[in-house]
Amino acid sequence: MSETAELAHYVLPACTHLEKNGLAYSYNVCHGMPYLMLRKKAIEPLYESWSEFKFWTELAKKTGMGDVFPWKTDDEVVELELKPSGLNYRELKEEKVAGAYYMEKQYGMDSLQVKGFPTPSKKIEIYSETLEKAGFDPLPTYLEPDQSPLGDPQMVERYPLVLTTGARILYFTHGQHRNIGGLKEKCPEPFAEMNPKTAHQFGIEDGDWIIVESNRGQIKVKALVTGDMRTGVVSIPHGWPREANVNLLTDVHCREPIMGYPQMKSQLCSIRKI
Numbered sequence: 001m002s003e004t005a006e007l008a009h010y011v012l013p014a015c016t017h018l019e020k021n022g023l024a025y026s027y028n029v030c031h032g033m034p035y036l037m038l039r040k041k042a043i044e045p046l047y048e049s050w051s052e053f054k055f056w057t058e059l060a061k062k063t064g065m066g067d068v069f070p071w072k073t074d075d076e077v078v079e080l081e082l083k084p085s086g087l088n089y090r091e092l093k094e095e096k097v098a099g100a101y102y103m104e105k106q107y108g109m110d111s112l113q114v115k116g117f118p119t120p121s122k123k124i125e126i127y128s129e130t131l132e133k134a135g136f137d138p139l140p141t142y143l144e145p146d147q148s149p150l151g152d153p154q155m156v157e158r159y160p161l162v163l164t165t166g167a168r169i170l171y172f173t174h175g176q177h178r179n180i181g182g183l184k185e186k187c188p189e190p191f192a193e194m195n196p197k198t199a200h201q202f203g204i205e206d207g208d209w210i211i212v213e214s215n216r217g218q219i220k221v222k223a224l225v226t227g228d229m230r231t232g233v234v235s236i237p238h239g240w241p242r243e244a245n246v247n248l249l250t251d252v253h254c255r256e257p258i259m260g261y262p263q264m265k266s267q268l269c270s271i272r273k274i
Helices: 051-064 076-083 089-095 109-115 131-132 153-160 181-186 196-201
Strands: 022-028 032-037 161-165 192-193 209-213 218-225 231-238 267-273
Touching: 022 076, 032 076, 032 089, 051 076, 076 089, 153 267, 192 196, 196 218
Parallel strands: 161 231, 192 218
Antiparallel strands: 022 032, 161 267, 192 231, 209 218, 209 267
């Protein structure tokens, strides 16, 4: 049971991608063009597991909404999903088994001279009338984060370090794959990266268990001392569960004012050796 599953009222046995037909989307780095391929069912679903499609259709029938889910099989759903691309199920299954490009892109100034940029003026807009109409500064202007070493002196005194989150770990994808033994051997424990000067300032050595605290909470991780980090910054990857979950430290109410994106790389924290 993952942390996410433990929050659910019901956990239903969904089958794997090897037990159902579906679309696989990928991105060709060399050509810069996306393509679709059919992910073919290798075996029938094991035990009591169903595809997500079957769960939804059966639930719709039980709740009197079966007419909204008229498709009988996964194949029909794939056909529906493919319709805007101009491809079809039989084509991917029999002719283009390795996948097919479904979108042609044009790059370079020639295409931009014809179509322009996706802005109201079709040009690069340093002065944005759209932002101005929405009541924001139309010119690029630096705004200090809600939490900052240059902000509230009392808060900085208690939390003198900048916390940045979201760094990727080679062996995991967010919260996925953390139950795979071979990957856990490569990266067995949660960690916080910091510069040697930062570690020395707080009496911490590489490998020490530490508490990282913010104005929202605290977590327990290991110190990873590295010269790759800037002095005064603590970096913690996301995806670790329970007492090492960095989301316990961040505050979703700290947002940049225009798009509302959380300031996940600029909040304040403190560290101490356990």
